[in-house]
Amino acid sequence: MLPCYVLLDLETTGGNPVHDRITEIAAVRVEQGVEVSRWSTLVNPGVSVSNFIEQLTGISNSMVASAPRFSEVAHELLALLDGAVLVAHNVRFDHGFLLNELHRIDVALRVKTLCTVRLSRLLYPQFKGHGLDAIMQRHGLTSTARHRAMGDVEVMQSWLNLAQTELGADHVAGHAQSLLQGSAALPPQLDTNVADIPDTPGVYLFYGDSPLPLYVGKSVKLRSRVMSHFQAASRNAREMRIAHEIRRLEWIETAGELGALLLESRLIKAHQPVHNRQLRRDGELCAWRLEPNPNSRPLLTLVRGSALAPEQLGALYGPYRSKNQAQSQLRELAEAQGLCLQALGLESGKGRCFAHQIGQCKGVCCGEEAPERHHLRLQMALVGNKLQVWPFAGKVGLREHNPHTGRTDIHLFDQWCHLTTVHSDEDLHEALHSRTEPLAFNLDSYRLALKHLLVPGQGQLKLLKFPASPFTETTP
Known part of the structure; x- marks a missing residue:
């Protein structure tokens, strides 16, 4: 099958x-088709063997003591593996245990591996089951x-041995080499x-049975990032x-990192993948609105939903992913700047x-500080959190070009919202002149647009301003 390999199995x-820990190791080394050595041993795992595992394997605590x-x-074991390919049924399981056991004794494992489950799927695609019991049943092995x-x-x-007899040694070896x-x-x-x-920018999607x-994830090197998960x-x-649940995966190429980030955010919000913790929901987004009158109480009002309309951003501070986050950060700001929690609406x-009373407020609540001065200090404290007003007269686009793949994406924005991504002048014209739904604030596209529209680009992004015709093109 291969010039040199070690068939290995672990009980754990x-x-x-x-x-968990290893309780038994067995290995057979094969060179040029001939078995040259075999070795097995029980292993004291240093932890208790459960009744379930004892019933499954027959290995008891007294046996490994x-x-x-x-x-x-x-x-x-390392001597047996030296210069050989590690071959196991569901090799990821055995390889993972060896990696962790060797890591505990500060030894690195560097070995190529081959999974006989995957090899069985390639050699016998007409069969559905490829576990060891299924293989034994269909081939009459005992x-x-x-x-x-x-x-x-x-x-x-x-x-x-049976597969090489049935299908030919060269056929089996060819599939083994590909794996x-x-x-x-x-x-x-x-x-x-x-x-x-491809090892290009884009988004990948892992699917189970559903x-x-x-x-959903993104990367500038798709294949490398997918492999890093496993x-x-x-x-x-x-x-x-994830590795246990996955059955298939899909990917969508983009011109660059910005396109991948925008697409990832949109797909996560649309599908709500169970293993994505970030970027999932904007439903609880909120921001503080500062009252212009220094004598107003409270000075700050928490707004969300339609009040977070993009055209209102210039009067808002934040945003925050939840009410708890907004209040927590405001309390920290008040404590650092000596602001009054009563005036802010955080204390009744x-x-x-x-x-x-404990010397952390300058006294706007009891007449010791002028409301105007407290209001000014509050404005200054919040200035770093002020949401930006849209700086353009209309819609703009960011043209992202990948010189290696030749792909070009145009990301269309308005009021900090990502409207769409198009790939041709015809699609761009249609997007610019089509009716759009009322804009809804999106924290992820706001941050991406803020970063890329107002900060000088890195060479692959060009700013397109509309509705000037023909549009002008400059580096952001």
């Missing part, structure tokens, strides 16, 4: 390579030690060929869950506020 105390620790046998490390290794070995390029980290149930993903995505699965609980009552 559970399925989490970060928290006198067994060596992993650190004591690691050198034998084992007297199923769920023991060497027993499972011998099943893999028998299956590989080596994909790395071990790939989930065995993943239907999509990761090698087809038509809705599990996760490579981190052995160390990160969320990545592990009349007369001297509590902060004044």
Whole structure:
């Protein structure tokens, strides 16, 4: 199959390579088609073996009590793996456990890997099941030690020999070589060929069994970023869950990073993927509106919804993702600047506020500070949070061009809102002259537009001003 490989199987105390431990290791080394060595050992995991695991594997706490620790046998395993490809059924599982066990003794594992689940899917696409039990049933293989490390290794070995007899050694070797390029980290149930993903800017979507995505992400190098998720699965609980649930993935190319960021934000808000924590909702967005009259009480009013209309931004401060965040940050600001919580509307009552009693308020609540002076200090304290007024006469576009792929995207904005992204002059003309729904404030597009429209670009972005005809083009 391959010039040199090691068939390996591990038994463990559970399925989490970060928290669980190895209880048994078995390995068979094959060189030029000939078995040259085999080795197996029980391992003292240093933690208790549960009743469920004991019933599944037959390995009990008493069996591993006198067994060596992993650190004591690691050198034998590494010697077997030296110069070989690590082959296992669902190799991501075994590889993840080895990575974590070796990391605990400050040893790095650098080995190519091959998953026999994925190899079975390539060699026998007419079958649906590719787990070890399914392979045994369809090929008539038997084992007297199923769920023991060497027993499972011998099943893999028998299956590989049978596949080479049925399909030809060259056919099996060709598919094995193609899988080596994909790395071990790939989930065995993943239907999509990761090698087809371009290493260009864009957005990727992970899907499980549902038509809705599990996760949406973006990158300037799509294939590399997708692979990083799977490579981190052995160390990160969320990545592990994603790798377990994923069945297929899709991707959408963009001209550059800005297009990827805008598309990612839109897709996450549209689909609400379960594994995306950020960018999901703007439903609770709010901002503070400062009353112009210094004697008004309260001086600040929290506004949201339609009151966050883009044309009102010049009178607002924020924004905040929730009422709690808005109040918490205002309290911190008041404490730092000696502002009155009563006047701000964060504390009820009349007369001297509590902060004044402990020397943290200058006394606008009890006549010791002029309302006008307190109002001015409040304005100065809030100035860094003031939302920006739209600085253009009408709509503008950001033209993003990728010289490596030749792709050009034009991102159309109005009042800090991302209206659409188009790819041709005809689409741009239609977008500029079509009727649009009332603009709704979006925190993510506001921040992206603020960054890229008002700060000098990096060479791939050009500012297009409308409705001048023909439009003028300048570097932002």
